[in-house]
Amino acid sequence: MTESAFYSDRAGLGRARVSETISAEAWAGLTALxxxxxxxxxxxRAFPLYACPDDPGRNTITGTDEEKFLRSLTTHVPDLIEPPAAPDPGEDGKSAEIAFGWPSSASHVAEPRRSPLDPDKVPDTATALDLVDFVALHIDQPTRRSSHNWNFDHTHFSFRQHDSSYDTELTxxxxQLRHDIDLLFARNGIAYTVGDxxxxxxxGPTEARPLISEFSPATGDSQLDNKLKDAMARFLSREPADRRDALEKLWDAFERLKTLELGGGSLKKSSASQxxxxxxxxxxxxxxLLEAEFKTLTGIGNDFTIRHHEHDKEDVPTDAASDYLLVRLTSVVSVVLRHTGRMAS
Structure with missing residues (x-):
C-alpha cells in the first residue's frame, strides 16, 4: 500500500471513508482538479484545440477546446446545467430570449447560465460522480509538450498512439487521475473510488471492504463463481438498484452453493449437510453454528423480497439493511468456501 503524503493519514488521524455524499469541499476540489x-x-486528445497560426491544416493540437468539452459534458450529464429561469416579459409583452450554453455578449439575452464546473454550485452526488466518469472516459496525458512562439506564445501537444481495443493497461x-481522485475522496472521507x-x-461499508477485496471464489462450478462475482460487483455499484440486485444474486448463489457436494435435485439437503x-x-x-446460520439466512431470503416478491413478503427497509444482509451472507459463504478449499489464494 502506498504511504499517504499527509501526516494525519500516516498517524491514523485521517477521516474515515464512510460518506456516500459528495460534500461542498469535495466538489470544489473536483472542479479544480x-x-x-x-x-x-x-x-x-478528446477535445482538441487547433490554434497554431503556422498550421493551416489543423494538424497540431495546441490545447483543450474548453467550450467543446463543456458542451459534450452537459450533453452527457445534463443535470450539471441549471434549468433555465422563467424569462422576463419584454416591453412588447413577448418573452425575452434566454441564453443557452455559455456567456453571450448580446445585451438582450438573459443572464447566462453558470458553468457546469462552478465550484460553488454543488450538484447531487450521482451527478458529481457522472462527471468523474465522463472525465475518466476521455482523459489522456500528452507525451510531449513543445513551445512555439510564432505569432504568439503557445504550446504544441503530442499523444501516444494507442488502440483502446487492444491496450488493456491504464495510460x-x-x-494519475485515479490517484488524484482517490486522494481527494480519501481526504474528504468519501466512500467512492475509481476502479481499474x-x-x-x-x-462499501468499512467492515465489508477486506471481505470483498479478498473474495475470490474458485468452486469448480463456473455458474456459481459467476453469480458470486456478479453479486460482489453489483454490491460495489453506486446505484441502489444494483445493490438490491446484488442481494438476489447472492441468495441465488447461496442456494446453488448448497448443492456443491453431491449435485442438485433431491440430494440438496444431503449436499448441504456434507x-x-x-x-x-x-x-x-x-x-x-453454521447450520443455524444457514437456516436463518435461508429464511431471510424467503421472508424478504430477495428471492420471492409476493405481496406478503417484507421489503428490505434501507440501503444500510441491504448492506448488512449482504455482508452477513458473504461472511458465511466465505468461511465455507475457504474451509472446503474453494477460495482462490
Whole structure:
C-alpha cells in the first residue's frame, strides 16, 4: 500500500471513508482538479484545440477546446446545467430570449447560465460522480509538450498512439487521475473510488471492504463463481438498484452453493449437510453454528423480497439493511468456501 503524503493519514488521524455524499469541499476540489486537466492538455486528445497560426491544416493540437468539452459534458450529464429561469416579459409583452450554453455578449439575452464546473454550485452526488466518469472516459496525458512562439506564445501537444481495443493497461493520464481522485475522496472521507475499469464505484461499508477485496471464489462450478462475482460487483455499484440486485444474486448463489457436494435435485439437503461437516473441520459446536446460520439466512431470503416478491413478503427497509444482509451472507459463504478449499489464494 502506498504511504499517504499527509501526516494525519500516516498517524491514523485521517477521516474515515464512510460518506456516500459528495460534500461542498469535495466538489470544489473536483472542479479544480478537472479544470487543471483542461488547462494542462490532458483532455486535449478528446477535445482538441487547433490554434497554431503556422498550421493551416489543423494538424497540431495546441490545447483543450474548453467550450467543446463543456458542451459534450452537459450533453452527457445534463443535470450539471441549471434549468433555465422563467424569462422576463419584454416591453412588447413577448418573452425575452434566454441564453443557452455559455456567456453571450448580446445585451438582450438573459443572464447566462453558470458553468457546469462552478465550484460553488454543488450538484447531487450521482451527478458529481457522472462527471468523474465522463472525465475518466476521455482523459489522456500528452507525451510531449513543445513551445512555439510564432505569432504568439503557445504550446504544441503530442499523444501516444494507442488502440483502446487492444491496450488493456491504464495510460499514465488515467492512472494519475485515479490517484488524484482517490486522494481527494480519501481526504474528504468519501466512500467512492475509481476502479481499474476507470469507472466510479463505491467502497462499501468499512467492515465489508477486506471481505470483498479478498473474495475470490474458485468452486469448480463456473455458474456459481459467476453469480458470486456478479453479486460482489453489483454490491460495489453506486446505484441502489444494483445493490438490491446484488442481494438476489447472492441468495441465488447461496442456494446453488448448497448443492456443491453431491449435485442438485433431491440430494440438496444431503449436499448441504456434507458441506457443513467439511466446513466445520471436525468441530461439532461450530458445525451447529453454521447450520443455524444457514437456516436463518435461508429464511431471510424467503421472508424478504430477495428471492420471492409476493405481496406478503417484507421489503428490505434501507440501503444500510441491504448492506448488512449482504455482508452477513458473504461472511458465511466465505468461511465455507475457504474451509472446503474453494477460495482462490
Amino acid at each position: 478537472i479544470q487543471q486537466r483542461i488547462d494542462d492538455g490532458a483532455l486535449a 499514465p493520464g488515467q492512472d 475499469d476507470m469507472r466510479v464505484r463505491r467502497l 458441506l457443513l461437516t467439511r466446513a466445520a473441520s471436525g468441530s461439532e459446536p461450530f458445525r451447529a
